Amino acid sequence: MTTLVPLLVVGPLLAAALALAARSLGRLRDAITLITLFGVALGALILVLSVNRSGPVVVRLGGWHPELGIVLVADLFAALVLLSATATVLAVEVFSIGQRKTVWAASPDLVGPLLLVLTGGVSLAFLTGDLFTLFVAFELILVSSYVLLTHQGRSGQVRSGMSYVVMNLFASTLFLFGLAFVYASTGTVNMALLSERVPELSSGTQLGLGLWFFVVFGTKAAAFPLFSWLPDSYPTAPTTITAVFAGLLTKVGVYSLIRFHTLTRMDELGPIVLIVAGATMLVGVLGALAQNDVKRILSFHIISQIGYMLMGLGLFTVAGVAGAVLFLVHHIPTKTLLFLVGGMIEDEYGTSDLDKAGGLAARRPILGLLFAIPAMSLAGLPPFSGFVAKLSLIRAGIEAQSTLIVIVALVVSALTLLSMVKIWLGVFWGVDPRDEPTELSSPQARMLMTSATGAAIVGTLLVAVLAGPLWDMSLAAAESLLDPSGYATEVLR
Amino acid sequence: MIRSTSPVAELGVRAATPPALMVGMFLFFAGHNRPGGGFAAGLIIGAVVALRWMVGLRTTVVPSQLMAAGIVIVAGVALAPVLFGSVVLDQAVWSTSLPVLGKVKAGSAAIFDIGVSAIVVGLVIAVIDGLSPATTSAPEGQSS
Numbered sequence: 001m002t003t004l005v006p007l008l009v010v011g012p013l014l015a016a017a018l019a020l021a022a023r024s025l026g027r028l029r030d031a032i033t034l035i036t037l038f039g040v041a042l043g044a045l046i047l048v049l050s051v052n053r054s055g056p057v058v059v060r061l062g063g064w065h066p067e068l069g070i071v072l073v074a075d076l077f078a079a080l081v082l083l084s085a086t087a088t089v090l091a092v093e094v095f096s097i098g099q100r101k102t103v104w105a106a107s108p109d110l111v112g113p114l115l116l117v118l119t120g121g122v123s124l125a126f127l128t129g130d131l132f133t134l135f136v137a138f139e140l141i142l143v144s145s146y147v148l149l150t151h152q153g154r155s156g157q158v159r160s161g162m163s164y165v166v167m168n169l170f171a172s173t174l175f176l177f178g179l180a181f182v183y184a185s186t187g188t189v190n191m192a193l194l195s196e197r198v199p200e201l202s203s204g205t206q207l208g209l210g211l212w213f214f215v216v217f218g219t220k221a222a223a224f225p226l227f228s229w230l231p232d233s234y235p236t237a238p239t240t241i242t243a244v245f246a247g248l249l250t251k252v253g254v255y256s257l258i259r260f261h262t263l264t265r266m267d268e269l270g271p272i273v274l275i276v277a278g279a280t281m282l283v284g285v286l287g288a289l290a291q292n293d294v295k296r297i298l299s300f301h302i303i304s305q306i307g308y309m310l311m312g313l314g315l316f317t318v319a320g321v322a323g324a325v326l327f328l329v330h331h332i333p334t335k336t337l338l339f340l341v342g343g344m345i346e347d348e349y350g351t352s353d354l355d356k357a358g359g360l361a362a363r364r365p366i367l368g369l370l371f372a373i374p375a376m377s378l379a380g381l382p383p384f385s386g387f388v389a390k391l392s393l394i395r396a397g398i399e400a401q402s403t404l405i406v407i408v409a410l411v412v413s414a415l416t417l418l419s420m421v422k423i424w425l426g427v428f429w430g431v432d433p434r435d436e437p438t439e440l441s442s443p444q445a446r447m448l449m450t451s452a453t454g455a456a457i458v459g460t461l462l463v464a465v466l467a468g469p470l471w472d473m474s475l476a477a478a479e480s481l482l483d484p485s486g487y488a489t490e491v492l493r
Numbered sequence: 494m495i496r497s498t499s500p501v502a503e504l505g506v507r508a509a510t511p512p513a514l515m516v517g518m519f520l521f522f523a524g525h526n527r528p529g530g531g532f533a534a535g536l537i538i539g540a541v542v543a544l545r546w547m548v549g550l551r552t553t554v555v556p557s558q559l560m561a562a563g564i565v566i567v568a569g570v571a572l573a574p575v576l577f578g579s580v581v582l583d584q585a586v587w588s589t590s591l592p593v594l595g596k597v598k599a600g601s602a603a604i605f606d607i608g609v610s611a612i613v614v615g616l617v618i619a620v621i622d623g624l625s626p627a628t629t630s631a632p633e634g635q636s637s
Contacts, residue, residue, distance in 0.1 A: 002580065007572075013564055013567075014564065014569075014572075016564065017562075017563075017568070023557065059580065061580065061581055063579070070582075
């Protein structure tokens with residue numbers, strides 16, 4: 001295990017180098033990318049099982065003590081989210097190989113290597129045990145995402161890529177300042193040591209640090225009010241890129257938020273987090289209702305879903321944080337899937353504008369099914385994974401007697417369903433506005449895209465089927481998050 | 494581009510190259526115990542490449558291959574200790590006495606730093622390549 005954990009970070013980066021060197025040899029490059037992503041997902045699965053059975057894995061890089069060196073910590077929370085994320089990237093890579101035959105494809109010799117760099121960065125963000133390495137992981141993710149977002153060089157992409165870059169650089173700068181504050185006040189950036197030292201600080205300093213990092217990670221997570229860069233930039237990128245971003249990037253922010261604020265016992269911030277959570281949910285879903293384009297509607301949904309995860313954190317109870325963990329695990333694949341289906345709709349009509357589409361259910365019933373399942377799951381209808389996650393959050397809210405946020409969450413759920421119905425009416429029902437449908441992609445490419453999406457949907461259904469054990473794991477993860485002394489002893493031992 | 498108009502600039506950059514590379518080398522070796530290191534050295538060398546490009550002295554290095562080599566070196570050094578039954582990123586240190594230099598210490602961390610420098614230099618060249626008028630293609634029409 002002590003070899004597997006660093007391998008999950010170094011492996012994708014090494015493979016990225018090999019894929020970069022072999023980027024003109026298409027097959028070899030694809031083989032390297034696919035095998036690595038498969039290996040990383042498999043490794044994450046092994047990690048989840050091992051951590052669940054025998055506790056967290058702590059790796060001291062170079063053998064240095066946590067006071068001096070870097071540690072990688074794979075606890076249940078990290079392992080679960082990592083599995084969800086890496087399995088999703090794997091599905092997207094298969095999809096992107098299929099999509100290559102269409103006009104929408106992202107440049108293949110860039111996407112393979114950069115997707116691997118992104119995966120390495122995401123693994124590092126989930127597994128790292130100190131704040132500075134988290135910053136490095138964020139930069140790794142951002143650098144690769146800048147290129148992925150704008151590499152086609154279309155005018156709209158470059159324009160909205162600018163706001164993405166500026167917003168994220170702003171957050172990164174604040175992050176660096178925050179690191180300086182943390183180091184100045186505690187003398188360490190190791191999270192285990194922080195969990196011991198931050199509660200000893202004066203309450204004003206604690207609150208300041210908590211709020212500062214809430215802004216930093218909140219911006220990365222696209223929480224209210226710093227969310228507008230997301231729906232502006234995401235829809236312009238090629239589908240596969242948007243899908244990966246939608247599933248992973250904001251979620252790294254949420255993950256860091258949950259990790260930092262539970263470890264340093266920021267319970268006092270609970271009410272503020274809840275207010276931001278409610279506002280994020282509402283603004284996101286209202287934005288979605290106002291849009292008239294599949295990809296833009298879905299982008300706004302990301303924001304509203306972030307609100308649910310923040311709600312779980314804001315309650316600062318075991319049930320609430322467990323709900324947030326489960327929501328995170330469910331959300332990553334589901335959201336990505338919806339974007340993949342959105343990409344296939346775009347491939348069908350040449351646009352993702354609702355007004356220019358229609359009647360797809362009759363022509364491609366399978367595509368309808370592929371859209372309906374994750375859409376209903378996202379809205380929170382039983383028996384899908386979203387229902388399990390939302391139910392646990394609502395119950396936690398009621399237990400904590402936070403009635404207002406529960407009402408907001410329920411209303412937003414209904415509105416989410418409404419906006420999904422809007423896509424359904426616009427794209428799948430009605431008549432095709434075109435006189436004669438043109439085939440934009442070959443059946444073979446469609447087949448590959450459909451099967452990648454289908455396989456991933458089976459994965460999200462598994463989340464619902466395995467809801468029992470997953471909930472137990474989320475509870476265990478939440479318990480250890482809210483009682484960080486166990487984490488600290490494990491790391492510092 | 495100032496190449497065609499100013500031989501002075503070209504000559505100046507040519508003359509500045511060796512000392513600038515010396516500074517880079519110094520930072521590279523200083524980095525083991527003092528401020529500096531592979532990253533800073535890579536930036537200096539990258540700056541040299543950028544300066545030379547300004548006066549028309551192009552490199553023929555393929556940036557992606559240089560970056561790939563850098564990552565392979567870094568990952569290789571990071572993972573090598575596992576083969577000897579140690580933890581990832583552990584390092585080996587050799588020390589010996591040489592006639593003129595006295596006691597010399599060398600660690601496998603230096604190889605790691607070479608990889609870091611290669612990545613940085615590769616990135617700088619890639620950026621210059623991307624910005625150079627010869628390779629920049631006109632943006633595609635009005636698509637968004």
